[in-house]
């Protein structure tokens with residue numbers, strides 16, 4: 804009797820483990836819908852969604868840096884004495900083509916003081932039809948803990964970057980034929 808109990812319970816353990824493995828397996832259980840399939844234009848033009856995208860979904864630290872710019876290159880006011888600028892694949896392609904920045908381009912810039920202390924992270928995200936008068940850029944500023952300090956059609960950002968409107972509001976390098 805005892806032997807049977809052992810066999811039955813062992814069999815149940817095997818079956819349950821199998822069922823669990825089946826259910827939890829990403830390709831067999833409920834199909835995992837890719838984030839890209841749900842939201843065509845990634846992410847939404849909102850500080851929180853953009854933060855999720857650049858820190859969790861596609862961590863910007865794994866992106867390429869702005870071509871020709873290394874880590875902590877010297878910057879100007881107001882951003883910081885030292886800057887490190889990352890670009891997503893779309894932005895990188897656009898910079899290389901130099902015909903303006905394509906939609907879904909994201910540029911993430913870390914702003915450090917002269918003592919290499921991170922002060923803020925500023926982001927430009929090109930969103931189709933978001934703000935045609937402002938080059939369709941969504942602007943965001945985060946503190947080092949990624950709290951949102953500013954987001955959207957931020958007047959200060961647009962005003963200053965507007966001085967390089969012909970270069971698609973970009974200072975760091977030539978990105979248009981103009």
Ligand code: HEC
Nearest residue numbers: 878879882910925926927942943944959960963973974975
């Ligand atoms: C007073 C002018 C000024 C203001 C205001 C300003 N920027 Fe900039 N920004 C610059 C300059 C100049 C650069 C080039 C890098 C450098 O030398 O600091 C730059 C570079 C950038 C870049 C890298 C891409 C590029 O354009 O070269 C991003 C991203 C950026 N700024 C985001 C922002 C955001 C977001 C805001 C608003 C919260 C903002 N900036 C406000 C002057 C400004």
